[in-house]
Amino acid sequence: MSERRIAFFLPTLAGGGAERVALNLLAGMLELDIPLDLVVADTAGPYLDQVPDRVRLVNLGTARVMKAIPSLAGYLKETQPVALLSHMNHANVAAILAKELARSKTKLVVVEHDTLSASKSKLQRSKFLPLLMKWLYPRADAIVGVSQGVASDLDSVLGFEPGTVKTVYNPVVDRQLKAKAQAPLAHPWFAPDSPPVFVAVGRLTPQKDFANLIRAFAIVRQHRPARLIILGEGETRSALEAEIATLGITEDVSLPGFDANPYAYMAHAATFVLSSRWEGLPTVLIEAMACGCAVVSTDCPSGPQEILAAGKYGLLVPIENSPALATAMLQTLETPMDRAHSIERGLYFSSERAVSEYLRLFDY
Template identity: 80%
Template sequence: MSDRRIAFFLPTLAGGGAERVALNLLKGMVELNIPLDLVVADTEGPYLDQVPKGVRLVNLGTGRVFKAIPGLVKYLKETQPVALLSHMNHANLAAILARDLAGVKTKLVGVEHETLSASKSPLLRSKFLPLMMRLLYPRADEIVGVSQGVSEDLDCELGFAPGTVKTIYNPVVDRDLTAKAAAPVEHPWFAAGSPPIFLAVGRLSQQKDFANLIQAFALVRQRKAARLMILGEGETRSELEAQIETLGIGEDVSLPGFVQNPYAYMRNSTAFVLSSRWEGLPTVLIEAMACGCSVVATDCPSGPQEILAAGKYGLLVPIENATALADAMVQTLETPVDRAISIDRGMYFSADRAVSEYLKLFDYESH
């Protein structure tokens, strides 16, 4: 235990916001020469090659998170890291059980990325999650919410005293993002003189509600020449493609799938749109702002209200309201937000700030 190691626990390296947050924290901590382990239930996912050099990857190889508990117990006993940082509720529960079973003094911090009351997971386990969280979360040293909204909601849903769940904003912006944003975009739509482009990025899922965005875009197209590009992959792809065809807007909508560098697209798009039904702290919204993009977002629980300071840095519209979303999109074309103001606000959510706040939570002085 002499090397004062910090461990992270994630289900997989799938291409989601929580995984990106963990990688950004790891990147920031590597720069401080902290010994680090990234423990995963399975190494699958497109982010595998983004694990920073210097981080030891420990693959428990179990696929499912709860099957990973025995492997995590063994890891904790053998390595005894000073702190274990787990991400997402089912991984947090597994980490709490493993730490208890291992009987080690490792400080455990669980990070919650979604608004519990608003998330509607179709998975059977989601029925039991709140009960398990109520029982086990008090056993962690700290629970962190990625936005004020997430933290307050969790306190309320789990019957904790107000302020029990701490808030640390995600480490979104770092030097890497700025460098990647400067890369050229090969897509023909970005040629000079092309119509303005609305960009959205996220998993093609019910949560992101891209069906509402496509509906809104169809309304925008009746008023303005424009295009819509949605980066991401997921289970609602075929429904969205059918909807695009029905609306007859196929020539102006593109779904290119998962893209390794969405930041270059953000920097070159006219405006970014977040259409989610619920979130925790939508990383993509901050990234788009840091790339200088004007933004429109649904006022979903939780995050957009805080990121956009109640509409100061971009337009907020009600969820599942295509007309309001279309109006805001047109308004953004007519009066874009000053690039410098967007970038400055995005920079508030820096990796350096988040890293130092987590280290404080671990009582970890980096030497």
């Protein structure tokens, strides 16, 4: 092995926050001319066409992450990357086992994107994952949480010494985001003199609690004209559509599905709303701020409190509280925020900062 190659490991290229973070890190490292591999259990997902050309894509061809362990071990033996950066807990467990199976000297860093104590996954694996994490995570060269809340929660839940899990904020803002935010937006709701538009972005899952946002928006509509766009796809779509119909707000709510450029929507929105029950470090909240959009967020574990500096840069409300969320949404329409102030805060979560911190962990 002559080149100092860095590899990333993801389950798939689904359109979620962890995948977006990995792509941003890859783009940031490419600017430093680092040879890069993106290893995936399966290439499924809308982010496949966003993998940079200079990144070598390695598809292990298995639908389940745990079945990818032998193939990942074979990759580590053959390629011998200097570092492997794994994202999401089930993939992290697989990466640790693959490294041990390969007896590889590759430096392994595992990244936790969610607040473990708050996560309510219904998947069978979620019942035994914390035990595997407690046993296996100490075998990684470094454990990273994407916010201080995630890091301290992981220390606590897995019984680690405080400070075992390091915090590295996600790489969110780069030149590409700024360019995409300025892209033209043909959506008719953003025509001049139209009612203000609230925007939310995320998978349609119970974690994101878009039902709470829809109920809050129905309250907003009782006070003034407005519209709501939720970008994303997922299993709660039919339930959300039923809720919208029941509340009689079908004409004012749009669920267009996944969009590879949500930033143009953020740049034109009156307010961006995060309604989650739990998070790790919600990338979309930072992206909206970097686009100069006013933000409202639930004060969920973890991330919004840190991103918004306890309410300095945006309004925080309790989780699962539609009236409080509606009040905050109305407040942003009545009291415009300082866009430059929001953009400056978003820029703190830069790609350059994250890349340099990960390279330090790799001793690269």
